[in-house]
Amino acid sequence: MRCLSLSVLLVFLAATGYGQEPPPAQVRTVPVVKQEVAKNKAFLGVLYYDKMSMVASEVAGLVETVHIKAGQQVKKGEILVQLNTDLLDKDIQLSKTRVEQQRLQGQLAKKDFDRQKTLLKTRGASQKNYDDAQFALSNSQLEKQVAQRTLERLLLQKEKSHISAPFDGVVLEKNVASGDWVQQGGMVASIGATDALLVKIPVGETLLQFIEEGSEVDVTINAFGNTLKGTVDSLAPRADAKTKNVLVKVRIPKVENGAENMSATVYLPVSTKQQLSILPRDALIKFKGKDFVYTVKEGKATILPVNIVTFLGDKVAADNPYLAPGMPVVVEGNERLRPDQPVTVIKE
Incomplete structure (x- = not known):
């Protein structure tokens, strides 16, 4: 009875494959290449x-709105801080009215000058009247220019009340808050160029x-x-x-x-620069704090230590003499391998 039970057990184990080696691990490899590179550290x-701006206000004024915060990305010309322009808007409106008044006065002075010029030719007016009309016209033209320049200055002042970013960058520091009074030349923010x-x-x-x-x-x-x-x-x-x-x-x-x-x-x-062996970082595995790679020899995984001397992005360079050009190193499936384990290389 005991012999029969042992026979049945052996038949069962043989049928289930118990005791056999696991199937070969599937891995993907890439070849080692040689390249002239320098060691790095x-x-x-x-x-x-390297490029920063301490953004300052060109005009004095009351801060109405702050559109930024520290760490915010900004584009060139984007408004950082807005100053209040209520009083300035009133001055601009008054200046526009004065420009219009000077335009009308200029038209009147031109008509009077033309009339005095005609009368002078027919001796219907004195030289003094002609000279006075000419002076009044010239003075009116100058006053119109002054009024126009005043309006332009006020409009520029309003434009400067919108404090903008000088270049694309990131806000490193915000120096004002709504309700603050900013002096001319006062810093409102610092920006670093991206x-x-x-x-x-x-x-x-x-x-x-x-x-x-x-x-x-x-x-x-x-x-x-x-x-x-x-x-x-x-x-x-x-x-x-x-x-x-x-x-x-x-x-x-x-x-x-x-x-x-x-x-x-x-x-x-x-x-x-010197000739070094180049292999992907994916080929590296860590064991007790050191770097190793798996290669394939006679259908089995072989583990080799690697001395890395240069990092090249997703690749590394090593100076081990046995890392010969064309040697396959495992880049997929290496995390589960063990030395001398049978492997099957997956073809691309």
Whole structure:
């Protein structure tokens, strides 16, 4: 009876496949390539606006409406602060009336001058009357010009009561509120230009030989964890007297919700260019804090350590000699692999 039960159990296990190895894992691979690149290193920098404006009022007045708040994105010409123009509107209306009065007076003076000119030719008027009419016409024309210039000044003053953004940017600070009195030249807000967002990084003077203006580098905004492409803009013309560090300025694209003085990690070159092995970041796996990749040899997964010397966006460069050109590295399915596990490579 016991032998029969054992036989039945063996038949059942054989039928269910119990005890057999799991099927090969399906993975996708890409080949390692060689490329001439420089080693790079992570440097910590801070964001800042290279172009800023302390927006001031060109006229004195009472703040009626504030259209902005700190952190708000604004476009060039967008109204930031509106000053009250009630009294100014009255002055403008009065000035328009005076312009019209001078126009009418000018017409009357012109008619009188034409009449005196005609009478002078027929000796029906004296030279004095003609001269007086000519003076009155000239004076009327000048008074009309004065009235017109006064109106233009008032209209310009009203235009200046709408304080606008000088360029596309982000409001760094709002300095007024409704009901405040602003003096001429008083600051109402500070704005940083969105197209002038840079990262400044202190770098040792001996590394400047490897950094070229205009070269592209990877920048990670630490607050959000996103990596973007930056361009080396310039090197500061002065080194720190004590540390001998020089500020390297890297221009970056607009960062949503970015703030001045946020930290950023910038990967700058620290060597001359050399032949290195290039592989995707997706191929990397972490084990005990170190980087590894899986390759495929004879249908099985083989794990290899990787010494990363350069970060290249979604790729990395390593200097391990066994990472030969054309070697397949696993980029999909590697997170569940184990060494010597059978694999099947998925063809594209």
